[in-house]
Amino acid sequence: MITIDGLTKFYGDHKVLNNLSVTIGNQEIVGVIGSSGGGKSTLLRCLGGLEKIDQGRFTIQGKLGMVFQHFNLFPHMTVLENLTYAPIHVLKLSKEEAVARAEKLLDQVGLLPKAQAYPKALSGGQKQRVAIVRALAMESDIILFDEPTSALDPEMTQEVLKVIRDFAKTGITMLIATHEMRFLKDVSSRVLLLDQGTLIEDRPTQAFFANPETQKGQQFLQTFNGADQ
Amino acid sequence: MSFDWLPNAAFIIQGTVTTLEYTLLSVSGGVILGLLLAFAKLSHHKSIQWAAQFYTSIFRGTPLLLQLFIVYFGIPNLTGYQIGVFPAGVIAFSLNSAAYISETMRAGIQSIDKGQFEAAHVLGISKFLTMRDIILPQAVRIILPALVNEMISMLKETALISTLGELDIMKRANEVAAQTYHYFEPLIIAAISYYLLVLLLTYILKCIEKRQLA
Numbered sequence: 309m310i311t312i313d314g315l316t317k318f319y320g321d322h323k324v325l326n327n328l329s330v331t332i333g334n335q336e337i338v339g340v341i342g343s344s345g346g347g348k349s350t351l352l353r354c355l356g357g358l359e360k361i362d363q364g365r366f367t368i369q370g371k372l373g374m375v376f377q378h379f380n381l382f383p384h385m386t387v388l389e390n391l392t393y394a395p396i397h398v399l400k401l402s403k404e405e406a407v408a409r410a411e412k413l414l415d416q417v418g419l420l421p422k423a424q425a426y427p428k429a430l431s432g433g434q435k436q437r438v439a440i441v442r443a444l445a446m447e448s449d450i451i452l453f454d455e456p457t458s459a460l461d462p463e464m465t466q467e468v469l470k471v472i473r474d475f476a477k478t479g480i481t482m483l484i485a486t487h488e489m490r491f492l493k494d495v496s497s498r499v500l501l502l503d504q505g506t507l508i509e510d511r512p513t514q515a516f517f518a519n520p521e522t523q524k525g526q527q528f529l530q531t532f533n534g535a536d537q
Numbered sequence: 538m539s540f541d542w543l544p545n546a547a548f549i550i551q552g553t554v555t556t557l558e559y560t561l562l563s564v565s566g567g568v569i570l571g572l573l574l575a576f577a578k579l580s581h582h583k584s585i586q587w588a589a590q591f592y593t594s595i596f597r598g599t600p601l602l603l604q605l606f607i608v609y610f611g612i613p614n615l616t617g618y619q620i621g622v623f624p625a626g627v628i629a630f631s632l633n634s635a636a637y638i639s640e641t642m643r644a645g646i647q648s649i650d651k652g653q654f655e656a657a658h659v660l661g662i663s664k665f666l667t668m669r670d671i672i673l674p675q676a677v678r679i680i681l682p683a684l685v686n687e688m689i690s691m692l693k694e695t696a697l698i699s700t701l702g703e704l705d706i707m708k709r710a711n712e713v714a715a716q717t718y719h720y721f722e723p724l725i726i727a728a729i730s731y732y733l734l735v736l737l738l739t740y741i742l743k744c745i746e747k748r749q750l751a
Contacts, residue, residue, distance in 0.1 A: 358655050373659065373660075374656075374659040380653060381656075383675065393662070393670070394660040394661060397662060397670075398660065443659075443660075446661070
């Protein structure tokens with residue numbers, strides 16, 4: 309569970325998150341949407357402990373993992389090492405156990421044959437799939453996705469979305485910042501619409517897509533419906 | 538008096554061992570101290586940052602020969618404890634080398650993508666392990682060529698130790714010159730000795746760069 313209370317964040321004089329309060333329950337799949345610069349990434353980065361917050365507070369109950377737009381795999385380690393390093397050094401698992409778990413996860417995303425490959429030998433979609441299972445290998449039950457497909461071409465986007473979709477069914481809490489509206493419509497139960505750092509809609513997915521409450525919400529959806537056709 | 542090539546050349550070339558000892562030990566010392574200084578430069582504490590910058594500025598801003606004399610003559614004068622030529626040389630050269638190496642290392646560490654630190658942070662990896670196992674192994678690839686260049690400079694600069702009487706390549710050439718009254722030949726033999734050592738290091742550097750491109 310994530311509880312956010314009055315979260316405010318400035319970059320210099322610019323308020324990027326404005327008094328944001330929201331609670332995310334266990335096993336919820338929540339889409340975080342809004343135009344670029346609206347604060348989606350900043351919100352996730354604050355929750356991930358990568359940005360200092362200026363006002364308010366948040367609590368996270370559970371183990372947090374994060375998936376980045378640019379994957380951030382460790383390039384000097386093999387795929388398997390990327391997956392086992394933190395479980396061995398942070399969770400103190402034995403090497404055998406960490407490897408067994410990593411291999412199982414790799415198998416689930418169809419990348420077991422790439423276990424010994426280095427990240428540079430992988431496609432963008434494959435890298436992101438590895439990054440997702442790297443987060444899961446840490447026994448995370450909450451995963452923050454920071455625009456996981458924005459750096460990928462359409463074909464790879466689909467393979468990554470499929471993996472997220474599969475794991476969404478396993479009871480993991482997800483907060484997904486993305487522009488993939490069709491995907492969210494399908495996978496998420498709830499959407500948060502951020503506009504210039506302010507949470508302007510917090511609605512069940514179906515209700516939001518059927519009828520946004522705010523004018524900004526309508527405009528935002530129109531832009532995407534236009535792009536979809 | 539004619540110049541007796543073989544024994545004189547052999548005498549001078551024996552100095553390569555001494556020269557290499559100074560070079561390798563000084564650069565090793567420089568790497569260790571340089572790494573600490575690099576961390577200091579990346580510290581969040583302004584005073585630590587400033588102290589490390591000041592260190593670099595002093596050691597870059599004064600002649601190495603003067604630094605060597607301060608360590609060998611100045612500090613014993615102050616403390617009353619006489620230090621040997623070899624430790625004095627290695628200490629002075631290490632301190633000087635660290636000033637340059639720390640800059641290289643700082644730049645190398647800073648060149649690593651911020652996302653690497655962030656991924657490690659979110660995975661719960663400690664700062665120490667992040668540095669040791671995630672950041673430094675990547676930074677070394679960037680730093681290594683500059684380190685070999687530093688070693689090449691250091692190799693030539695160790696000739697300063699001859700001023701304190703250490704029998705390195707330079708001093709040996711000078712001694713042969715003083716005994717035979719031939720200056721050209723011993724100095725050329727010394728020059729060739731240094732040059733071959735530098736060529737060797739350059740070759741190693743090329744191999745490293747080639748391996749990195751692969």
